[in-house]
Amino acid sequence: MKKITFITLFLLFVSPVFCQTSEVTIAKKNELKLNAAFLLGGVFEASYERILSEESAFGASIYIPLETDYDQYTKFNLTPYYRYYFGKKVAAGFFFEGFGSLNTYQDYFYNENSNIEHVTNTDFALGFGIGSKWITKKGFLFEINGGLGRNLFNSKDTDYQLVGRGGISVGYRF
Numbered sequence: 001m002k003k004i005t006f007i008t009l010f011l012l013f014v015s016p017v018f019c020q021t022s023e024v025t026i027a028k029k030n031e032l033k034l035n036a037a038f039l040l041g042g043v044f045e046a047s048y049e050r051i052l053s054e055e056s057a058f059g060a061s062i063y064i065p066l067e068t069d070y071d072q073y074t075k076f077n078l079t080p081y082y083r084y085y086f087g088k089k090v091a092a093g094f095f096f097e098g099f100g101s102l103n104t105y106q107d108y109f110y111n112e113n114s115n116i117e118h119v120t121n122t123d124f125a126l127g128f129g130i131g132s133k134w135i136t137k138k139g140f141l142f143e144i145n146g147g148l149g150r151n152l153f154n155s156k157d158t159d160y161q162l163v164g165r166g167g168i169s170v171g172y173r174f
Contacts, residue, residue, distance in 0.1 A: 042067030047062075048060055105120070129165055146164075146165065
């Protein structure tokens with residue numbers, strides 16, 4: 001009887017230890033951000049980011065100029081990205097980023113009659129970036145990032161071979 005009681009008590013106290021997993025659950029996995037620096041200049045850039053693990057996230061940004069004074073060449077930019085974070089908090093701190101950029105831009109050149117011609121091109125770029133993100137306990141965040149990519153398809157025919165990425169963004173994690 002003592003052996004049965006001992007085995008039963010042993011199983012009751014030890015079995016919960018074996019049931020625990022080492023995975024950390026992340027309660028807030030979504031972020032919405034607005035690039036405040038570009039907005040002041042007349043460009044709307046918003047980002048959505050989904051946290052995959054404590055150290056990585058996947059997201060996308062959309063860039064639309066509201067005024068032609070700020071960016072008279074770029075007409076549209078859709079940028080998916082993957083980030084790897086090195087901070088102590090979940091998906092925060094210093095990060096490296098790999099991105100692709102589907103971009104539409106307007107090119108200007110002189111024809112044989114010395115008239116200016118406008119040509120709209122769409123291209124895809126690949127690039128890398130770095131940055132840092134800070135987040136409060138309530139979920140508000142501040143981010144600074146920058147990167148550079150290269151157009152892959154129409155870059156030989158135009159002066160727009162490089163694609164820049166950057167900003168100062170504010171947002172919220174939910």
